Amino acid sequence: MILIGIDPHKSSHTAVAIDPAGHQTGQHRFAVNAGTFRRLMRWCEQWPERRFAIEGARGLGRTLAQQLAAAGENVVDVPSTLSARARLLATGGDRKTDAADALHVAQVALFRHDLRPVEPEDQTTILRLLTERHDDLVHERTRVLNRLHAILRDLLPGGAPTGLSADKAAAAMKTIRPVTATDACRRDIARDLLADLRRLDRQVKENEAEMRDALAATRTTLTTLPGLGTVLAAKVLGHVGDVSRFPTEHHFASYTGSAPLDASSGNNVRHRLNTGGNRALNSVLHIIAVCQIRDSGRGQEYYLRKIAEGKTPTEARRALKRRLSNVVYRIMKRDLRNQLAQAA
Known part of the structure; x- marks a missing residue:
């Protein structure tokens, strides 16, 4: 069984093949483009029995890892912390090249049998994407709401009401009568922030609706x-x-x-x-x-x-x-x- 370690980067992927004894049997650097996967598989044809180890299969190596998994290849994810330790043990320092990194990735996979296998993306990947999007929307909504609250504090006697929402902000803004040009500017900014808040509220609801549909497809009973x-x-x-x-x-x-x-x-x-x-x-x-x-x-x-x-x-x-x-x-x-x- 030949083990092929891959060090992925944005512009190139470096692959190193080792035998069961850990000796290097091949090395190749692939430019990242539409034909990368095809060229990699053509290069690997010389080893019918093979296994792949990719550093950061959930990061820079995600696309290649998913292509290999979809093709039925045996792929494992090697955390960068493990490959870094292997490099330190091998060189005694922090000297590194792409080829050396790929070799260390393969060596880690050779001796570690508890690495996470790469599976084709499924419904759980969709759920993770939706929850990450939900977190981004909620954080942005909180930022806009805090900024709107600060603007209304300077426009309304006693400040904006607690538990501020888009409807409460709209009702409070109806009573604003700017006296100075500065207050008129604050009112205009408040209107823009209110529009942003309504848009984010709508996007959060749409995101949660998509999430409910995706969750129902998994038939989970976690809820x-x-x-x-x-x-x-x-x-x-x-x-x-x-x-x-x-x-x-x-x-x-x-x-x-x-x-x-x-x-x-x-x-x-x-x-x-x-x-x-x-x-x-x-x-x-x-x-x-x-x-x-x-x-x-x-x-x-x-x-x-x-x-x-x-x-x-x-x-x-x-x-x-x-x-x-x-x-x-x-x-x-x-x-x-x-x-x-x-x-x-």
């Missing part, structure tokens, strides 16, 4: 979990993808950053907060935990039980997040089993 609505469920599916890549709920909790890290040394057994993992999923678990703590139910009961055991509110919330990670994992595994059973 049955209290505190987990359409947007959060779409974010979970979009970031997790194929849940079967996590062998246990403990691996899933480590990925979400909800599992504490073992920092024991000698006879001292202790754990510390995990600040790594997928922070988007960690944020989802945090929101679910806050909602369940607020409302009566099993989540609130678990939280209060931890408080009674002497934990601080922060520690009790983290414990609930760890428990919720297990629940989300089990729901996704159950949905996957049901879908496989229906397809059989």
Whole structure:
């Protein structure tokens, strides 16, 4: 089995082939254009039994990785942190070339058997794109709303009302009677900001409607979990993808950053907060935990039980997040089993 490591860039992809012993058997640099994939496959025909390893298959190497996966090739994603460590071990420094990087990518894939396989994009990719777009729209709406609030503060006695919305802002602006040219300029800017706010409100609603349709196509039951609505469920599916890549709920909790890290040394057994993992999923678990703590139910009961055991509110919330990670994992595994059973 020949392993082909690829170091992708915007203008070129460098490929290096190694044998099972790690010895280089071939090298080629491909210019990135419409014919890159075709030329790569023609070059690889000399090795019928082959496997590909691409650095950053979710970044610069996404297009090539998806083309290979769609063609039925065996492709794995090599994180740049691993290839950088391999380069440091090989050279003892930070000296690098594209060919050397591709070689180190292949070497990492040769010895690491837990790398994430690249799968063809599916409905979960659409969900991730929609949730990322939703986040961008919400952030932009917040920025516009804050700017509009600041402008109205200078135009209205006592400032703009709290909980400002497009309708409230429009009603308040009807009472504005500019006295100076400066106030007239502020009013014109406020009108532009109000138009931007209405446009963003409309785009957020359209985005959420698309998200609901895409979520329904997955036939997920995640939304049955209290505190987990359409947007959060779409974010979970979009970031997790194929849940079967996590062998246990403990691996899933480590990925979400909800599992504490073992920092024991000698006879001292202790754990510390995990600040790594997928922070988007960690944020989802945090929101679910806050909602369940607020409302009566099993989540609130678990939280209060931890408080009674002497934990601080922060520690009790983290414990609930760890428990919720297990629940989300089990729901996704159950949905996957049901879908496989229906397809059989």
